[in-house]
Amino acid sequence: MKIGILTSGGDCPGLNAVIRGAVLTGDTVYESEFVGFVDGWRGVESGEVIPLPRRKVRGIGRTGGTILGTSRWNPFHGGADGAAAVARSMEETEVDALIAIGGDGTLFTAHRLAQRGIPIVGVPKTVDNDLDATDYTFGFNTAVEIATESLDRLRTTGDSHHRCMVAEVMGRSAGWIALHSGMASGAHVICIPEFPLSIQEICDFVTARMRRQPRRSPLVVVAEGFTPSDASESFSDYELDEFGRPVLGGVAQKLAPIIEERTGIESRATVLGHIQRGGAPTAYDRILATRFGMAAVQLVHAGAFGRMVSLRGTSVVDVPLSDAIDSVKTVPRERWDEVRRLFG
Amino acid sequence: MKIGILTSGGDCPGLNAVIRGAVLTGDTVYESEFVGFVDGWRGVESGEVIPLPRRKVRGIGRTGGTILGTSRWNPFHGGADGAAAVARSMEETEVDALIAIGGDGTLFTAHRLAQRGIPIVGVPKTVDNDLDATDYTFGFNTAVEIATESLDRLRTTGDSHHRCMVAEVMGRSAGWIALHSGMASGAHVICIPEFPLSIQEICDFVTARMRRQPRRSPLVVVAEGFTPSDASESFSDYELDEFGRPVLGGVAQKLAPIIEERTGIESRATVLGHIQRGGAPTAYDRILATRFGMAAVQLVHAGAFGRMVSLRGTSVVDVPLSDAIDSVKTVPRERWDEVRRLFG
Amino acid sequence: MKIGILTSGGDCPGLNAVIRGAVLTGDTVYESEFVGFVDGWRGVESGEVIPLPRRKVRGIGRTGGTILGTSRWNPFHGGADGAAAVARSMEETEVDALIAIGGDGTLFTAHRLAQRGIPIVGVPKTVDNDLDATDYTFGFNTAVEIATESLDRLRTTGDSHHRCMVAEVMGRSAGWIALHSGMASGAHVICIPEFPLSIQEICDFVTARMRRQPRRSPLVVVAEGFTPSDASESFSDYELDEFGRPVLGGVAQKLAPIIEERTGIESRATVLGHIQRGGAPTAYDRILATRFGMAAVQLVHAGAFGRMVSLRGTSVVDVPLSDAIDSVKTVPRERWDEVRRLFG
Amino acid sequence: MKIGILTSGGDCPGLNAVIRGAVLTGDTVYESEFVGFVDGWRGVESGEVIPLPRRKVRGIGRTGGTILGTSRWNPFHGGADGAAAVARSMEETEVDALIAIGGDGTLFTAHRLAQRGIPIVGVPKTVDNDLDATDYTFGFNTAVEIATESLDRLRTTGDSHHRCMVAEVMGRSAGWIALHSGMASGAHVICIPEFPLSIQEICDFVTARMRRQPRRSPLVVVAEGFTPSDASESFSDYELDEFGRPVLGGVAQKLAPIIEERTGIESRATVLGHIQRGGAPTAYDRILATRFGMAAVQLVHAGAFGRMVSLRGTSVVDVPLSDAIDSVKTVPRERWDEVRRLFG
Structure with a gap:
C-alpha cells in the first residue's frame, strides 16, 4: 500500500514527529510505502511528491516545522471540484490513501473529501488548542x-x-x-x-x-x-x-x-x-505527535476513512472527521473562574 | 479556618506550586489561614510550623523543591499511634485541617489518619507517574x-x-x-x-x-x-x-x-x-500543581476529608484516598506494543 | 567600612550577581558593611537605602533584574549640584564609599562625582556590548x-x-x-x-x-x-x-x-x-558579574576611586572611569568583513 | 586547492561549526574544494574521505558532535612513519593541505607532521579548557x-x-x-x-x-x-x-x-x-568555532603551515603549533584565591 502524507496550514512543532511515527510504523508493521505531498494541498493538486523511505525520517522527530512544506491552499478553493482533483492526483502518483495533518480547515476539507469517497484520515493540529475533537494536540x-x-x-x-x-x-x-x-x-x-x-x-x-x-x-x-x-x-x-x-x-x-x-x-x-510556534518540540509534543502518526497509519490499514486520531485522557482514540467541524474549543467558565482566583 | 500543609517523601518539581495554589485560593476565596509543617510528618509530630501568609508564597510556583522541607518520616512508624499524635499536634498548633502532599506512602498514611477521624485531604505526588489514582501528577x-x-x-x-x-x-x-x-x-x-x-x-x-x-x-x-x-x-x-x-x-x-x-x-x-527531579518545573507541571493546590483547599472547605485531588482527562476531580493504595500504575501492554514498533 | 551599591539605567542579567559578589567578598575579606540605594541615583538623592547583609544576597546570583530597583535618574539632572547632593546623602546614610553599576551615562556621572571628590568606583553594564573600556560586560x-x-x-x-x-x-x-x-x-x-x-x-x-x-x-x-x-x-x-x-x-x-x-x-x-534582557543570566554572565562585583570591593578598599573594573582577555583589571566616556565600541571593519563571507 | 579536514579525539560541541566556517569561507573567498577524512587520523591513514560541498555543511553549525566521526587513532602509533603515511594518503586523495581539529595530542601530531613537511594547520579543541595556547576554545x-x-x-x-x-x-x-x-x-x-x-x-x-x-x-x-x-x-x-x-x-x-x-x-x-560534551553548542561556542574554521582556511591559503588558530582577548590570531605542546593551562593561584572567598 502506498500512503501519501500532507501537512497543511500554519506550521506547528510536532508535524515532523507525526510523519516519522507514521513512516516507521508503516515500514515495520505493514510494509507500506510512503510519499509526501509538497506544500500541503497545493502538492496534492499538482501531484508533486517526494519519497519518504525510512531513512528520510530518521531524527526528524526532534525538529520543528515540516519537512514537507505547507501552504494555506485548499482543493475546493473557488468552487473547484476538489474531490475529482484529488482523486486524479492520487491516481497519477499511485497513492492509495491519504493522511492529512492540519487544523480545522484542513480537517473540514478532509471530511468533504471522505464524503466523496476519497480514502483519507486526519491528524488534528492546532497550536491554539482550540479543537474540541481532542483533549490536546501537539504544538x-x-x-x-x-x-x-x-x-x-x-x-x-x-x-x-x-x-x-x-x-x-x-x-x-x-x-x-x-x-x-x-x-x-x-x-x-x-x-x-x-x-x-x-x-x-x-x-x-x-x-x-x-x-x-x-x-x-x-x-x-x-x-x-x-x-x-x-x-x-x-x-x-x-x-x-x-x-x-x-x-x-x-x-x-x-x-x-x-x-x-x-x-x-x-x-x-x-x-x-x-x-x-517554531523550533524543536517539547518531549510532550514529540510523544503525542509520534503516537498520532502511528495511530493514523493504523486507521488507514483498518480502512477507517473519514476518521481522525484524537487524544482522550491518556489514550489515543479515533473519532469522525466531522467532530472537528464547527466545534471551536474555547476556555470554559470553570477554568476562567479558577484562574480568576489567582489574579491581583 | 486554619489549614496545615505538609510535603512528604522525595522532592518533586511542582510542590511549591501546590502550596502557592492552595494559599492564594484560601486567601482570596475563603479567608483561610495557612501554616506549613516543617519536613513533612516529622514537623507534624513535633508541631514545628511556619506561617504561610500570602506574601510568603509569591513567586514560589516557578521554583523546584519544597519551601517546607521534606523527610521520609511516618507517624505510624514503629507501631506508634499516629492518629493520636497528629490530633495532639493539630490541637497544639490550632490547625483545623491538613493537606498532605506526597506519594503512595504518604497517601496511605493520610488514608489511615482519615479513617481515624483526622480531617485530612491528599495531593498525589510521584515523579515516576506510577499512581493509578490520577492520569498524571506534577513532576x-x-x-x-x-x-x-x-x-x-x-x-x-x-x-x-x-x-x-x-x-x-x-x-x-x-x-x-x-x-x-x-x-x-x-x-x-x-x-x-x-x-x-x-x-x-x-x-x-x-x-x-x-x-x-x-x-x-x-x-x-x-x-x-x-x-x-x-x-x-x-x-x-x-x-x-x-x-x-x-x-x-x-x-x-x-x-x-x-x-x-x-x-x-x-x-x-x-x-x-x-x-x-530538581530545579524549576515546566509550565505543564506548574499548572497542574497549581490546580491541585487550589482544588485541595476546596475539598477542605467542602469537608470532603479522606479524599484526594486527581487529574482525569483535562479535569481536576477528587477520588477517595483509598484509590491511591495498592494500585501501582505500570506501563500497560498496549503502550509497550506501541513503542516496540519504533525500536531498532 | 560601609559601602553603598546602586544599579542604574536599563536592567541587565547579572546585576544581582555583581551585588552578591561584592557583598560576599566584603563580608569574608574586609568585614565591610553594605547597603543598597533604592532605584539607582534616585535612591542616592533621597537617601533611601536597604541593608545588604550576607543572607540577603544568598541565591540572587542566579536571578535576573536587580533587587535594588533601577531608574534613569541622574544627580546632575537639570543643572543640579550632583556632587553636593550625593555627599549629603552619603553623610546621612553613613556610607563611606559608592559602587555604581551602570552604562555609559552612569559611569560618566560616577566620573564627574569622583572628580569632585566622591569616593566612588564603577562597574560597567551594557547589554549591547558597546562600551570600549572592557572586552565584554555581563548581560x-x-x-x-x-x-x-x-x-x-x-x-x-x-x-x-x-x-x-x-x-x-x-x-x-x-x-x-x-x-x-x-x-x-x-x-x-x-x-x-x-x-x-x-x-x-x-x-x-x-x-x-x-x-x-x-x-x-x-x-x-x-x-x-x-x-x-x-x-x-x-x-x-x-x-x-x-x-x-x-x-x-x-x-x-x-x-x-x-x-x-x-x-x-x-x-x-x-x-x-x-x-x-530579562530572566536568569547564563553561567558566563554570572561568573563575569560575580568577578566584577568582587573586584569592585577590592578597588574600594584599595582607595582606587575614580576607577572601574574591566575585562581584558581572561583577566579582570581596572581602568579609569574616564575610559568609559565618549568611546562607543562599534563593530569594527574586520568583524564585518568576516561575517560578510558567510552571507547568502 | 583541495583541503582535507579531520576531527580527532573526544567529541566537543562546535566541531561542526568549525567545519561549516571553513567550507563556507573556502567556497566564497577562495573557491577551494573540501573533503572530510572519516574518523580522524584513521581516515587519513586509510584514505577514506567524504566530499564536503557547500550544501553538505548547511545547518550543521547548530548541531553537536562531528559529521566526520572521530577516533583516538594517531599516525605515529607504534613507531610508524606517520608523515610518510599521511603524505601518501594526501597524494591518493589529491588533498593539498590539511586542517586538523583536535586536542593536545592531535595538535602535537600535527606539529610533528608539519616539521616533516606536511602542509597542515591546527584548530584547538578542548572541552576542559586546558590548552595554554588559546584563551578559550569552543565546547x-x-x-x-x-x-x-x-x-x-x-x-x-x-x-x-x-x-x-x-x-x-x-x-x-x-x-x-x-x-x-x-x-x-x-x-x-x-x-x-x-x-x-x-x-x-x-x-x-x-x-x-x-x-x-x-x-x-x-x-x-x-x-x-x-x-x-x-x-x-x-x-x-x-x-x-x-x-x-x-x-x-x-x-x-x-x-x-x-x-x-x-x-x-x-x-x-x-x-x-x-x-x-554532547548536544547543540551555545551561541558563544558556535561563534568561536565558526571564526576558528574561517581563520584556519585563511592560514592554509596564506601558506602558514605549522600554525594553529587561537583566541586572544576578542581576536582570532594564529600561533605556532608548538605552543600547544607541553603547556597544560591549569587554574592559576589568583583564580583559586578569588573563588575561595566565596566558599562556605
Missing part, C-alpha cells in the same frame, strides 16, 4: 513552554523598573495559551477572548498589584484575539489579515499605552509572535 | 523533559564516536520516564521493569542499529528498576537501599560493559540521577 | 543566547512556509547582538548600524538564498538601530523615545513589507524586544 | 552552561532534603569546568586538581554551611581529576582507563559517603558525565 505544549519562559524573563525587567509588562501571546478565538502561560508564570491579569475584561478592570488589577507590599511589577498576559468589553475606539481599528482576523501584534501595543495613561504606571508591550 | 513532565534533553545530548557523542550510549533514568517499579523520554528522543531500545527484554534481545537491537545505513549510534534507555529477563549473575547483586530497592545507578553500569563485550561495540553508561 | 552573553534560540525557532517556520523571516534584536548604536546572534544562527543577512546595507542589497541576498538548492528560508537579522543606506521615506519617520533614539520595534516592521513587495517572497517581522 | 562554554543548569537543579533537592549534594564534573588535569560551574551555581565548596583540599577541609565547609542560618544545603562541585590532599585509602584505587587516567565517575561516589560519615549529613553523589 500547544511547546507554545505554552516558550511563552512561559518568555514571561518569566519579562517579569524581572518589570520588577527592576517598576513597570507594567504587557505580553501578547497567540490565540485568536480561544485563550488557551494565555490561560496556561499566564497561570504558569503567575501573571496578575490574563485577557482572553472568551471572557473579556474591561479596560477599567485591567487597570484596577494593575494598580492593586502595584500598591500591595512587597511591591511587584504587574504582568498582563493578553491573547491576540482579545478585545476589551468596553473597547475604546483604539480597539475598533484592528488591522485585519486576509481572513478578516486581527493581525498578530495589535492588542498589546494598543493596551500598554492605555494602561500607562490611566494608571500612571510605566507600561511596555511585548509581542511574542512567531517564536511560539 | 513527571519535568523529569521527562530533562531526561529527553540529556538523551538528545548523549546521541551526538554516540554518533561521533560510533559508540552505544546506555542511559539510566528514574523508574523503580514503573518504566514511564524511560518509555516517554525514550520515545521523545528516538531511542533504539527501551528497557523497563514491566516488560523485561533479555540481554540477548538488547544486544540484537544494538547490533542491528549499528549495521543499518546510514550508520547511527545505538541509544539504549533503561529504567533504574529494570532487570534483564535472562539476568546474569551481574544483575543479581544490586546494591539495595534502606527499603530494599535497587540503588540508583546500578543497572546502566552493569549493562554497558556486557553490551560492549557481546557486540564488540564500544559502550558507555550515563546515570542521569538527581538532576531529573 | 551581553545572555542576550545573544536568547536571541539565538529565538532565531533558531523562527527558521523552522520560515522553512515550512517558504517565507523570509525578519527578526529585530537589540542594538541602537552598535550591532553586536545582531552580529553574534546572526552568526550563531546562520542568518543569511545581518543588518547593523555600522555598515548599512541598502534595501536593494538585502533583497538581493534574500532572493539569492531562496533560489539556491536546497531551498531554504531567508533569515534576516536586523539591529534596532539599523537604517538602510538608501533609506526610503518609510525609514525617515522612526518613532523616537524621550532621548531621541528610535523606538524598539520600528525597523523590522518597516523592512518586512518592503522585502515582500520587492522580492515577491512572503515576509514576516518579529521583534524580540524585552525578552532579550 | 568549554557549552559544558559550563550544561553543568551549571544541572547544579541549579541539584540544589533544590539538597535544600528540600537537607542533604549535601556532591556533583562531579569533567576536568582531569585542570579544574576549569568545576571552577566556572561552581562559581555560577554558587557552590559552597569546589574541589579541583590544582589546589587539593583535604577531606577534613571539605567536611568543615559542609558543616559550616549547614549550621549557618538560613539553613541551606551544601553543594560540593568536584572535578573528576581531584584527589584530596589527605587522600585516604579509598582514593588510592581509582579505576584507570587505557591511558592511565582516573575513570569518570570515581571521585564523587567516593567522596559522598565519606562526607556523610564524618559530618552526619546525608550526602548524595551525581556524576554529570557525557551530557556535558
Whole structure:
C-alpha cells in the first residue's frame, strides 16, 4: 500500500514527529510505502511528491516545522471540484490513501473529501488548542513552554523598573495559551477572548498589584484575539489579515499605552509572535505527535476513512472527521473562574 | 479556618506550586489561614510550623523543591499511634485541617489518619507517574523533559564516536520516564521493569542499529528498576537501599560493559540521577500543581476529608484516598506494543 | 567600612550577581558593611537605602533584574549640584564609599562625582556590548543566547512556509547582538548600524538564498538601530523615545513589507524586544558579574576611586572611569568583513 | 586547492561549526574544494574521505558532535612513519593541505607532521579548557552552561532534603569546568586538581554551611581529576582507563559517603558525565568555532603551515603549533584565591 502524507496550514512543532511515527510504523508493521505531498494541498493538486523511505525520517522527530512544506491552499478553493482533483492526483502518483495533518480547515476539507469517497484520515493540529475533537494536540505544549519562559524573563525587567509588562501571546478565538502561560508564570491579569475584561478592570488589577507590599511589577498576559468589553475606539481599528482576523501584534501595543495613561504606571508591550510556534518540540509534543502518526497509519490499514486520531485522557482514540467541524474549543467558565482566583 | 500543609517523601518539581495554589485560593476565596509543617510528618509530630501568609508564597510556583522541607518520616512508624499524635499536634498548633502532599506512602498514611477521624485531604505526588489514582501528577513532565534533553545530548557523542550510549533514568517499579523520554528522543531500545527484554534481545537491537545505513549510534534507555529477563549473575547483586530497592545507578553500569563485550561495540553508561527531579518545573507541571493546590483547599472547605485531588482527562476531580493504595500504575501492554514498533 | 551599591539605567542579567559578589567578598575579606540605594541615583538623592547583609544576597546570583530597583535618574539632572547632593546623602546614610553599576551615562556621572571628590568606583553594564573600556560586560552573553534560540525557532517556520523571516534584536548604536546572534544562527543577512546595507542589497541576498538548492528560508537579522543606506521615506519617520533614539520595534516592521513587495517572497517581522534582557543570566554572565562585583570591593578598599573594573582577555583589571566616556565600541571593519563571507 | 579536514579525539560541541566556517569561507573567498577524512587520523591513514560541498555543511553549525566521526587513532602509533603515511594518503586523495581539529595530542601530531613537511594547520579543541595556547576554545562554554543548569537543579533537592549534594564534573588535569560551574551555581565548596583540599577541609565547609542560618544545603562541585590532599585509602584505587587516567565517575561516589560519615549529613553523589560534551553548542561556542574554521582556511591559503588558530582577548590570531605542546593551562593561584572567598 502506498500512503501519501500532507501537512497543511500554519506550521506547528510536532508535524515532523507525526510523519516519522507514521513512516516507521508503516515500514515495520505493514510494509507500506510512503510519499509526501509538497506544500500541503497545493502538492496534492499538482501531484508533486517526494519519497519518504525510512531513512528520510530518521531524527526528524526532534525538529520543528515540516519537512514537507505547507501552504494555506485548499482543493475546493473557488468552487473547484476538489474531490475529482484529488482523486486524479492520487491516481497519477499511485497513492492509495491519504493522511492529512492540519487544523480545522484542513480537517473540514478532509471530511468533504471522505464524503466523496476519497480514502483519507486526519491528524488534528492546532497550536491554539482550540479543537474540541481532542483533549490536546501537539504544538500547544511547546507554545505554552516558550511563552512561559518568555514571561518569566519579562517579569524581572518589570520588577527592576517598576513597570507594567504587557505580553501578547497567540490565540485568536480561544485563550488557551494565555490561560496556561499566564497561570504558569503567575501573571496578575490574563485577557482572553472568551471572557473579556474591561479596560477599567485591567487597570484596577494593575494598580492593586502595584500598591500591595512587597511591591511587584504587574504582568498582563493578553491573547491576540482579545478585545476589551468596553473597547475604546483604539480597539475598533484592528488591522485585519486576509481572513478578516486581527493581525498578530495589535492588542498589546494598543493596551500598554492605555494602561500607562490611566494608571500612571510605566507600561511596555511585548509581542511574542512567531517564536511560539517554531523550533524543536517539547518531549510532550514529540510523544503525542509520534503516537498520532502511528495511530493514523493504523486507521488507514483498518480502512477507517473519514476518521481522525484524537487524544482522550491518556489514550489515543479515533473519532469522525466531522467532530472537528464547527466545534471551536474555547476556555470554559470553570477554568476562567479558577484562574480568576489567582489574579491581583 | 486554619489549614496545615505538609510535603512528604522525595522532592518533586511542582510542590511549591501546590502550596502557592492552595494559599492564594484560601486567601482570596475563603479567608483561610495557612501554616506549613516543617519536613513533612516529622514537623507534624513535633508541631514545628511556619506561617504561610500570602506574601510568603509569591513567586514560589516557578521554583523546584519544597519551601517546607521534606523527610521520609511516618507517624505510624514503629507501631506508634499516629492518629493520636497528629490530633495532639493539630490541637497544639490550632490547625483545623491538613493537606498532605506526597506519594503512595504518604497517601496511605493520610488514608489511615482519615479513617481515624483526622480531617485530612491528599495531593498525589510521584515523579515516576506510577499512581493509578490520577492520569498524571506534577513532576513527571519535568523529569521527562530533562531526561529527553540529556538523551538528545548523549546521541551526538554516540554518533561521533560510533559508540552505544546506555542511559539510566528514574523508574523503580514503573518504566514511564524511560518509555516517554525514550520515545521523545528516538531511542533504539527501551528497557523497563514491566516488560523485561533479555540481554540477548538488547544486544540484537544494538547490533542491528549499528549495521543499518546510514550508520547511527545505538541509544539504549533503561529504567533504574529494570532487570534483564535472562539476568546474569551481574544483575543479581544490586546494591539495595534502606527499603530494599535497587540503588540508583546500578543497572546502566552493569549493562554497558556486557553490551560492549557481546557486540564488540564500544559502550558507555550515563546515570542521569538527581538532576531529573530538581530545579524549576515546566509550565505543564506548574499548572497542574497549581490546580491541585487550589482544588485541595476546596475539598477542605467542602469537608470532603479522606479524599484526594486527581487529574482525569483535562479535569481536576477528587477520588477517595483509598484509590491511591495498592494500585501501582505500570506501563500497560498496549503502550509497550506501541513503542516496540519504533525500536531498532 | 560601609559601602553603598546602586544599579542604574536599563536592567541587565547579572546585576544581582555583581551585588552578591561584592557583598560576599566584603563580608569574608574586609568585614565591610553594605547597603543598597533604592532605584539607582534616585535612591542616592533621597537617601533611601536597604541593608545588604550576607543572607540577603544568598541565591540572587542566579536571578535576573536587580533587587535594588533601577531608574534613569541622574544627580546632575537639570543643572543640579550632583556632587553636593550625593555627599549629603552619603553623610546621612553613613556610607563611606559608592559602587555604581551602570552604562555609559552612569559611569560618566560616577566620573564627574569622583572628580569632585566622591569616593566612588564603577562597574560597567551594557547589554549591547558597546562600551570600549572592557572586552565584554555581563548581560551581553545572555542576550545573544536568547536571541539565538529565538532565531533558531523562527527558521523552522520560515522553512515550512517558504517565507523570509525578519527578526529585530537589540542594538541602537552598535550591532553586536545582531552580529553574534546572526552568526550563531546562520542568518543569511545581518543588518547593523555600522555598515548599512541598502534595501536593494538585502533583497538581493534574500532572493539569492531562496533560489539556491536546497531551498531554504531567508533569515534576516536586523539591529534596532539599523537604517538602510538608501533609506526610503518609510525609514525617515522612526518613532523616537524621550532621548531621541528610535523606538524598539520600528525597523523590522518597516523592512518586512518592503522585502515582500520587492522580492515577491512572503515576509514576516518579529521583534524580540524585552525578552532579550530579562530572566536568569547564563553561567558566563554570572561568573563575569560575580568577578566584577568582587573586584569592585577590592578597588574600594584599595582607595582606587575614580576607577572601574574591566575585562581584558581572561583577566579582570581596572581602568579609569574616564575610559568609559565618549568611546562607543562599534563593530569594527574586520568583524564585518568576516561575517560578510558567510552571507547568502 | 583541495583541503582535507579531520576531527580527532573526544567529541566537543562546535566541531561542526568549525567545519561549516571553513567550507563556507573556502567556497566564497577562495573557491577551494573540501573533503572530510572519516574518523580522524584513521581516515587519513586509510584514505577514506567524504566530499564536503557547500550544501553538505548547511545547518550543521547548530548541531553537536562531528559529521566526520572521530577516533583516538594517531599516525605515529607504534613507531610508524606517520608523515610518510599521511603524505601518501594526501597524494591518493589529491588533498593539498590539511586542517586538523583536535586536542593536545592531535595538535602535537600535527606539529610533528608539519616539521616533516606536511602542509597542515591546527584548530584547538578542548572541552576542559586546558590548552595554554588559546584563551578559550569552543565546547568549554557549552559544558559550563550544561553543568551549571544541572547544579541549579541539584540544589533544590539538597535544600528540600537537607542533604549535601556532591556533583562531579569533567576536568582531569585542570579544574576549569568545576571552577566556572561552581562559581555560577554558587557552590559552597569546589574541589579541583590544582589546589587539593583535604577531606577534613571539605567536611568543615559542609558543616559550616549547614549550621549557618538560613539553613541551606551544601553543594560540593568536584572535578573528576581531584584527589584530596589527605587522600585516604579509598582514593588510592581509582579505576584507570587505557591511558592511565582516573575513570569518570570515581571521585564523587567516593567522596559522598565519606562526607556523610564524618559530618552526619546525608550526602548524595551525581556524576554529570557525557551530557556535558554532547548536544547543540551555545551561541558563544558556535561563534568561536565558526571564526576558528574561517581563520584556519585563511592560514592554509596564506601558506602558514605549522600554525594553529587561537583566541586572544576578542581576536582570532594564529600561533605556532608548538605552543600547544607541553603547556597544560591549569587554574592559576589568583583564580583559586578569588573563588575561595566565596566558599562556605
